[in-house]
Amino acid sequence: MPTAVPSTLDWIPPSITVSNVKPGDITTTTFVLHNDNTVPIELSTVELRDGALFTGSTPLTVDISLSAAGACPLNAQAIPPDTTVTLTMTASLPAEAGNEYQGLTGSATVVATATEAAVCEPAIAGPGGDLASTGSPVSIGLTLVVAGALILGGIAVARRRRAR
Known part of the structure; x- marks a missing residue:
């Protein structure tokens, strides 16, 4: 179970302010985040919204994303120790929004x-290829047993078909 992480995260709470926006406008801002901890961290975020642009039937939307570069290969929301990543906030007013959002x-x-990330192992290339090792090696004996079972199964199916 993940535990709390020491407060050594370089972090200035990101915010984005939007004004004079027209339907279909998109505003993007980026922030740099550095994990000074000795453990990988995973971020859970809450977005606090304020202002009239977030009301009505077609309100302003804000999306938050963490750059894949620098994130843990098997957990895109986790940041390895001593790693810097980019957080992007994108605010957009739907093209369908009416004039009521003017001003x-x-x-x-x-x-x-x-919090400490539960998963942040690097993807390690397996022997003889670029694919990551995902389990224990399979012995030659096990491979022969499986191949033999498949051959015997094929023979049994062929005999049944001939018997009909």
């Missing part, structure tokens, strides 16, 4: 909690 403003701030 309105809005602000979104991200509050993040860092």
